Amino acid sequence: MSQQQEQNDIHWLTGQFCDRQKELNYRYFIAPNVRSDARLALILASAIFAMFGITDYNLLGLTQEYYLLLTMRITVVSSCLAIAFIIGKTGGYAKKAWLHALPLWIFAIGIILIVPLRPESIGTQVTAIVVALIAFYLLIPNLLTVAALASAFVSITFLAAAMMYAGVSAEGAVRIGLLIAMANIVGYSSLRRLERLQRKQYALLNEERDQNRNLLQEIKHRKSLEAQLRMVAERDTLTGVDSRSHFMKRAEALLQRSRLEGASFCLFMIDVDHFKKINDTWGHTRGDVILTKIAAVCQQSLRPTDIIGRFGGEEFVVGLPHTSPADATVVAERLKHNVEALSLDNEFKDLQLSVTIGVAVATPEDDLDALITRADNRLYEGKRDGRNRVVSSS
Ligand SMILES: Nc1nc2c(ncn2[C@@H]2O[C@H](COP(=O)(O)OP(=O)(O)OP(=O)(O)O)[C@@H](O)[C@H]2O)c(=O)[nH]1
Numbered sequence: 001m002s003q004q005q006e007q008n009d010i011h012w013l014t015g016q017f018c019d020r021q022k023e024l025n026y027r028y029f030i031a032p033n034v035r036s037d038a039r040l041a042l043i044l045a046s047a048i049f050a051m052f053g054i055t056d057y058n059l060l061g062l063t064q065e066y067y068l069l070l071t072m073r074i075t076v077v078s079s080c081l082a083i084a085f086i087i088g089k090t091g092g093y094a095k096k097a098w099l100h101a102l103p104l105w106i107f108a109i110g111i112i113l114i115v116p117l118r119p120e121s122i123g124t125q126v127t128a129i130v131v132a133l134i135a136f137y138l139l140i141p142n143l144l145t146v147a148a149l150a151s152a153f154v155s156i157t158f159l160a161a162a163m164m165y166a167g168v169s170a171e172g173a174v175r176i177g178l179l180i181a182m183a184n185i186v187g188y189s190s191l192r193r194l195e196r197l198q199r200k201q202y203a204l205l206n207e208e209r210d211q212n213r214n215l216l217q218e219i220k221h222r223k224s225l226e227a228q229l230r231m232v233a234e235r236d237t238l239t240g241v242d243s244r245s246h247f248m249k250r251a252e253a254l255l256q257r258s259r260l261e262g263a264s265f266c267l268f269m270i271d272v273d274h275f276k277k278i279n280d281t282w283g284h285t286r287g288d289v290i291l292t293k294i295a296a297v298c299q300q301s302l303r304p305t306d307i308i309g310r311f312g313g314e315e316f317v318v319g320l321p322h323t324s325p326a327d328a329t330v331v332a333e334r335l336k337h338n339v340e341a342l343s344l345d346n347e348f349k350d351l352q353l354s355v356t357i358g359v360a361v362a363t364p365e366d367d368l369d370a371l372i373t374r375a376d377n378r379l380y381e382g383k384r385d386g387r388n389r390v391v392s393s394s
Pocket residue numbers: 238271272273274275276277279283284285286287288291312313314383387
């Protein structure tokens with residue numbers, strides 16, 4: 001049996017969760033409803049209990065018994081109304097279940113006290129006891145154990161009082177006892193079923209909430225995984241600029257838009273000069289660091305609307321939307337200059353970094369591949385002519 005199922009176990013006799021903490025949580029959960037239901041039920045029960053004062057007067061007149069009964073009724077009603085008021089203010093059902101139990105015992109004692117004061121109306125009192133028992137179980141919200149104990153107390157003491165003060169015979173007591181037992185069985189079974197049903201509903205609600213919370217966490221986790229995957233697919237892991245495939249996608253879109261808008265679009269192919277020598281002199285790891293710095297300085301030399309990607313090895317590609325050929329040359333020169341001026345650690349003090357840049361301007365017939373090939377040709381022209389230069393015109 002899983003831990004969750006164990007926590008949801010309900011005791012067959014008390015109708016409460018076997019797990020103490022779960023039971024406490026449940027009582028906290030239903031506390032606001034119990035508070036208002038208890039208040040209403042106590043006011044109703046008190047009103048009915050008080051109204052019997054009228055029948056007391058009809059039966060007894062202004063006798064000593066009547067005054068005793070009246071005092072008892074006033075005490076019971078005012079105590080129960082005071083408790084209803086306190087429950088409304090501070091009657092937490094989880095921690096103060098005793099406060100909710102108190103009115104049942106007060107009513108129980110009040111009902112029993114009627115027997116010696118009005119022994120001649122025992123018939124009516126049997127009916128009243130049956131109704132009171134059902135009220136204990138079903139009208140006044142309470143724990144099954146509390147309701148059952150208070151009902152057992154009323155039942156037994158009423159029977160004893162009936163025999164002692166109302167002269168009920170043994171045979172009559174058996175008949176009344178059976179009737180009261182029946183009321184107890186009906187009340188107990190109904191409340192037990194209700195308690196179990198409400199706790200099962202609560203357990204189901206909690207399970208559903210847990211599942212929803214887990215689902216939300218799973219969705220969050222997946223979203224972050226997706227974001228990481230997207231990052232891996234879109235970014236070059238070494239330099240942080242666009243990966244080649246992502247650059248191609250973005251450049252394609254920008255080229256098409258420029259064509260639609262009739263705006264100019266330029267493309268650079270940038271290659272680091274003599275990079276093999278850098279690797280051979282300082283090693284691949286230091287070469288990686290330099291490559292990352294070159295990528296960063298190139299990115300910083302561009303506008304936010306320009307795009308840059310790593311085309312492969314020590315070669316970068318740049319797309320410049322809305323840029324005239326003259327402006328593109330200026331940007332390429334600035335980029336070349338910034339790479340040359342890059343500040344490096346002392347260990348590279350003899351190193352003079354440089355890049356060669358091939359610039360191509362898109363014509364209306366160009367697709368991206370044609371534009372890249374043309375920029376590449378310019379780049380190789382630059383390499384052939386001595387490197388460290390920008391080649392723009394054919
Ligand atoms: N450290 C490092 N080196 C790389 C990386 N990718 C490519 N390279 C190296 O870059 C060097 C490129 O060398 P070549 O293609 O001969 O070009 P070059 O030495 O830069 O000479 P030119 O381009 O003609 O100026 C090779 O040694 C590659 O191993 C990388 O990610 N990290």
